[in-house]
Amino acid sequence: QLQLQESGPGLVKPSETLSLTCTVSGGSISSTNYYWGWIRQPPGKGLEWIGSIYYSGSTYYNASLKSRVTISVDTSKNQFSLKMTSVTAADTAVYYCARRERTSWYYFDYWGQGTLVTVSS
Amino acid sequence: DIQMTQSPSSLSASVGDRVTITCRASQSISSYLHWYQQKPGKAPKLLIYAASTLPSGVPSRFSGSGSGTDFTLTISSLQPEDFATYYCQQTYSDPQDTFGGGTKVEIK
Numbered sequence: 001q002l003q004l005q006e007s008g009p010g011l012v013k014p015s016e017t018l019s020l021t022c023t024v025s026g027g028s029i030s031s032t033n034y035y036w037g038w039i040r041q042p043p044g045k046g047l048e049w050i051g052s053i054y055y056s057g058s059t060y061y062n063a064s065l066k067s068r069v070t071i072s073v074d075t076s077k078n079q080f081s082l083k084m085t086s087v088t089a090a091d092t093a094v095y096y097c098a099r100r101e102r103t104s105w106y107y108f109d110y111w112g113q114g115t116l117v118t119v120s121s
Numbered sequence: 122d123i124q125m126t127q128s129p130s131s132l133s134a135s136v137g138d139r140v141t142i143t144c145r146a147s148q149s150i151s152s153y154l155h156w157y158q159q160k161p162g163k164a165p166k167l168l169i170y171a172a173s174t175l176p177s178g179v180p181s182r183f184s185g186s187g188s189g190t191d192f193t194l195t196i197s198s199l200q201p202e203d204f205a206t207y208y209c210q211q212t213y214s215d216p217q218d219t220f221g222g223g224t225k226v227e228i229k
Contacts, residue, residue, distance in 0.1 A: 035216065047157075047165065047208055049218040060216035063122070096164055105171045106212035107155040111164035 002027040004097050004112035011118050018084040022097030029078045030055040035100040038082045040093040087119045123214050127221035133229040140196040142224045144209035149189045153213035156194045160205045
């Protein structure tokens with residue numbers, strides 16, 4: 001059974017960089033059938049797609065966040081990562097990593113449990 | 122950008138009720154529309170993909186319909202475990218996804 005697990009600091013200071021890692025187990029991140037993505041959810045609000053990456057390193061970002069976001073992949077560790085620079089309180093959210101099907105309909109079929117990141121001094 | 126509008130934003134219903142949630146896209150998205158169920162403190166769970174296909178393990182009381190710009194999620198007989206928030210997502214503009222604002226289904 002595929003599992004995804006987010007990890008990283010739960011508290012980040014304003015103007016600093018948020019860094020999270022998603023570790024994939026029970027399957028290979030190098031599968032040609034999937035992208036791997038990050039989605040966030042501010043407290044009490046809806047879901048926002050942040051970006052996705054293919055195992056080859058091709059990346060796709062939400063246009064509204066593109067200038068601050070970098071997603072990378074480490075196939076040797078079966079992990080992918082998110083970096084978001086210059087964070088503000090508006091970036092406080094639960095951050096989810098997820099697997100995205102890429103051969104037909106592109107839905108997210110497996111999700112991590114999510115990790116809350118609070119931006120505060 | 123493709124905008125997704127869900128309605129209602131919340132509803133109250135009783136166990137056994139038939140519930141319908143709608144999702145409208147700002148332009149045609151064919152059948153690239155998916156529904157997720159999210160319970161408090163949990164990650165979203167894929168409920169329906171490609172507008173009307175249920176993944177393995179999803180109860181048959183859930184159904185989806187629509188294509189183009191207008192879509193519906195129907196729960197034929199609401200069960201206690203169905204009280205949750207439901208989100209639609211379009212992936213027509215892959216990989217630039219957008220989600221709807223969500224519909225919270227509460228107990229009447």
